[in-house]
Amino acid sequence: MFGQQGGIKLKAVFIGAGSMAEAIIAGGLKSGALQAENTYVTNRSDAIRLNELANQFGIQTGYEVESVLQEADVIVLAMKPKDAAAGLEAIQSSINEHSVVISLLAGVGIDFIEKTIGKPCSIIRAMPNTSAAVGKSATAIALNELVTAEQHQSAIDLFAAIGLAITVDESQMDAVTAVSGSGPAYIYYVAEVMQKAGEELGLDHETAKSLIIQTLLGAADMLSVSDGQAAALRKAITSEGGTTEAAIRTFDEMNVKEAISAGVKEAAVQSKRLGAAYQC
Numbered sequence: 001m002f003g004q005q006g007g008i009k010l011k012a013v014f015i016g017a018g019s020m021a022e023a024i025i026a027g028g029l030k031s032g033a034l035q036a037e038n039t040y041v042t043n044r045s046d047a048i049r050l051n052e053l054a055n056q057f058g059i060q061t062g063y064e065v066e067s068v069l070q071e072a073d074v075i076v077l078a079m080k081p082k083d084a085a086a087g088l089e090a091i092q093s094s095i096n097e098h099s100v101v102i103s104l105l106a107g108v109g110i111d112f113i114e115k116t117i118g119k120p121c122s123i124i125r126a127m128p129n130t131s132a133a134v135g136k137s138a139t140a141i142a143l144n145e146l147v148t149a150e151q152h153q154s155a156i157d158l159f160a161a162i163g164l165a166i167t168v169d170e171s172q173m174d175a176v177t178a179v180s181g182s183g184p185a186y187i188y189y190v191a192e193v194m195q196k197a198g199e200e201l202g203l204d205h206e207t208a209k210s211l212i213i214q215t216l217l218g219a220a221d222m223l224s225v226s227d228g229q230a231a232a233l234r235k236a237i238t239s240e241g242g243t244t245e246a247a248i249r250t251f252d253e254m255n256v257k258e259a260i261s262a263g264v265k266e267a268a269v270q271s272k273r274l275g276a277a278y279q280c
């Protein structure tokens with residue numbers, strides 16, 4: 001991976017120790033794509049959080065990153081976009097032409113990262129999601145022109161170890177962010193609403209929770225085996241004059257479709273806005 005010969009382990013440094021770094025580390029360690037002894041994580045100043053991650057995963061943590069960065073096969077930018085400039089400037093001197101930088105920063109373009117680093121290196125912009133923690137991320141990556149075929153394959157291998165990994169043109173990243181980067185949150189939003197409605201209808205908390213989780217798992221599996229035929233699957237459940245029809249009619253009357261569509265599109269606009277703040 002990333003230029004290493006077989007048998008030598010990938011050295012990965014995460015700059016940022018939040019939920020996305022944790023999800024990738026959890027999934028990466030579980031799948032074997034990452035090894036605890038070669039995974040290093042730092043953050044801005046929260047030593048308690050670093051200790052938590054060290055205890056939970058047995059990974060390496062700390063603030064002495066310079067030498068670690070110089071030896072890293074891959075540097076993962078896992079801070080919030082607003083912290084990107086400060087984070088990149090702090091590590092800029094440790095990056096060289098052999099470095100492979102993977103950016104998770106929503107909205108932030110490869111050109112901004114190139115310019116802030118200020119020297120040529122391979123940059124991979126990735127948009128995973130937090131389901132990486134259970135090996136089910138949907139990740140899209142885009143590359144700068146210095147990424148070699150081998151580095152590209154290594155990035156695909158790394159993200160494939162924590163779910164689905166595909167390559168897109170960078171121009172599609174706002175749409176990807178809106179659909180699959182934020183996507184799990186939309187499903188959780190629906191789950192929250194169903195939980196509340198189920199309890200209001202008289203189910204106890206645990207019963208409603210178990211039924212909803214299994215319903216979501218089953219529906220995702222059905223979508224997967226039917227190659228995404230959502231409309232056909234929905235119609236198969238909707239008997240004429242039945243309960244599902246009553247629910248969908250109510251959703252339609254309340255413009256739920258339009259609301260979801262508008263929300264997803266607004267996420268893409270927000271991704272563009274974030275990017276606009278980080279243009280060269």
Ligand SMILES: NC(=O)C1=CN([C@@H]2O[C@H](COP(=O)(O)OP(=O)(O)OC[C@H]3O[C@@H](n4cnc5c(N)ncnc54)[C@H](O)[C@@H]3O)[C@@H](O)[C@H]2O)C=CC1
Pocket residue numbers: 015016017018019020021042043044045046077078079080081083086087088090104105106107127128129130181182
């Ligand atoms: N949370 C999600 O579902 C997804 C997040 N992303 C992207 O991943 C990135 C991280 O997101 P989260 O993990 O949710 O954020 P978070 O807020 O949970 O974690 C951010 C981390 O960055 C650290 N940090 C901030 N400034 C730093 C600096 N100068 N040097 C080192 N560390 C610094 C913070 O201390 C914190 O540990 C963001 O850019 C986000 O756009 C991408 C896909 C999905």
Ligand SMILES: O=C(O)[C@@H]1CCC=N1
Pocket residue numbers: 106177181182
């Ligand atoms: O909300 C955000 O900005 C990040 C990017 C995709 C998911 N979470």
